[in-house]
Amino acid sequence: MAKILYITAHPHDESNSFSIAAGTAFIKEYKQLNKEDEVIHIDLYKEHIPQIDADVFSGWGKLRSGTAFEELSQEEQNKVSRLGALSDQFAEADKFVFVTPLWNFSFPPVMKAYLDSVAVAGKAFKYTESGAVGLLTDKKALHIQARGGIYSEGPAAEMEMGHRYLQVMMNFFGVPSLEGLFIEGHAAQPEKAEEIKKNGIARAKDLAHNF
Numbered sequence: 001m002a003k004i005l006y007i008t009a010h011p012h013d014e015s016n017s018f019s020i021a022a023g024t025a026f027i028k029e030y031k032q033l034n035k036e037d038e039v040i041h042i043d044l045y046k047e048h049i050p051q052i053d054a055d056v057f058s059g060w061g062k063l064r065s066g067t068a069f070e071e072l073s074q075e076e077q078n079k080v081s082r083l084g085a086l087s088d089q090f091a092e093a094d095k096f097v098f099v100t101p102l103w104n105f106s107f108p109p110v111m112k113a114y115l116d117s118v119a120v121a122g123k124a125f126k127y128t129e130s131g132a133v134g135l136l137t138d139k140k141a142l143h144i145q146a147r148g149g150i151y152s153e154g155p156a157a158e159m160e161m162g163h164r165y166l167q168v169m170m171n172f173f174g175v176p177s178l179e180g181l182f183i184e185g186h187a188a189q190p191e192k193a194e195e196i197k198k199n200g201i202a203r204a205k206d207l208a209h210n211f
Contacts, residue, residue, distance in 0.1 A: 002037045002094040009044045009100045009111040018183045019146035023099035023203040026144060026181075029208035040089070044110040048206070049086070050079040051113050083117050090118035094176075095140045095211065100162060102147040107162040115169055124173045134174020141170050141178045142211060144204060148187025181207055195206050 001066050006027050014021040032038060050056065059076030063069065069077065070077040090096075100107040119125055125134045151160040163180055183200030186193040 001072065002034070003035055003092065004039045004095045004097065005042055005090065005093045006039055006097045006112075006166075007042045007044065007114065009098075009108045009114075011045050012056075017101065017146065018186060018200060019099050019101050019144055021197060022146070022181065022183055022200040022203045023097065023118045023144045025201040026142075026204035026211075027097065029205040030211060033208060041075050042114075044108075048082060049110055049113045050082050051118060052083075052116055053079075055079050056083065085121050086114070086117045087120040090124040091120075091136065093139070094097045096142070097187060098141070098143045098166060100143070100145050102145055102151065102160065102162050105144075106165065107160045108109055108206075111162075115166075115192065119169070119172070134172055137174040139173075139175065140211065141166075142181065142207065143176050143178055145183070146186070146200070147182060147184035150185050150188060151171075152184060179207070179211075 004027075005168055006023070008020060008023060010017045010020050012020060016026045027039060027041075028097075055073070056079050059072050059080040062072055062076070065081070069080075072080065082182045098111070100111055111204055121127060121132075122135075125132050127133075145163055147160070149156060151157055160196075163178075163182075167178050181200070183196060183204055186196045189196070
C-alpha cells in the first residue's frame with residue numbers, strides 16, 4: 001500500500017479551476033485503480049501552513065541550544081510543531097501530486113510556504129562533505145498545472161517558473177523525476193476553453209494508470 005499526498009494550491013474548486021478539474025479527475029481515477037493506497041488531500045488554502053518567521057527561528061534556535069520544547073512560547077510551540085508534522089508527513093509519503101495554477105509566471109505563495117515547510121535537513125535531504133544530498137530517492141512526483149497562456153514553447157517558455165521551481169526542489173530532495181501535465185491556452189483562446197479543459201481531464205485520467 002502506498003501513501004499519496006494530493007497537494008492543491010487553488011482557492012477555487014473544479015467548476016472554476018482548470019488545474020483542480022484535472023487534478024480531481026486524476027485522483028478519482030487513481031483511487032479507482034489503486035483501492036489499497038491511502039490518499040491524503042492537503043488543500044493549502046484550508047490547511048495551516050506556518051511561514052518561517054521570527055517565532056520559528058527563535059523556537060528552532062532554543063531547541064538546538066538544549067531548551068525543552070515545553071519552555072518555548074506558545075507561538076513558538078504551535079509553529080514549530082506544525083512544521084514538524086508537515087515535514088514528517090511529506091517524508092513518509094510515497095508519491096506527491098502537486099496541483100497549481102500558473103500565477104504571474106509561478107504558483108500561489110502558499111505553495112512556496114509549503115515547500116519551505118518540508119525542506120528539512122535530515123528528512124528531505126542531508127548535508128555531506130560534498131554538499132547536500134536528497135533523501136527522497138524512492139518517491140514519485142507529478143505536477144498538474146493550468147496556464148491561461150501558452151508557455152510550453154516559444155519565448156514565453158523561459159518565463160514559466162512554477163514547474164521549474166518544483167523541478168529544482170524535487171531534484172534537491174532526491175526525487176528521481178517530476179512528471180508534468182500542463183493545461184494551457186484557455187485564456188488566450190477562450191473559444192477553445194471547454195475543449196482544452198476536457199482534453200486536460202482526459203490526459204489526467206490516462207496518467208493515473210501509470211503513476
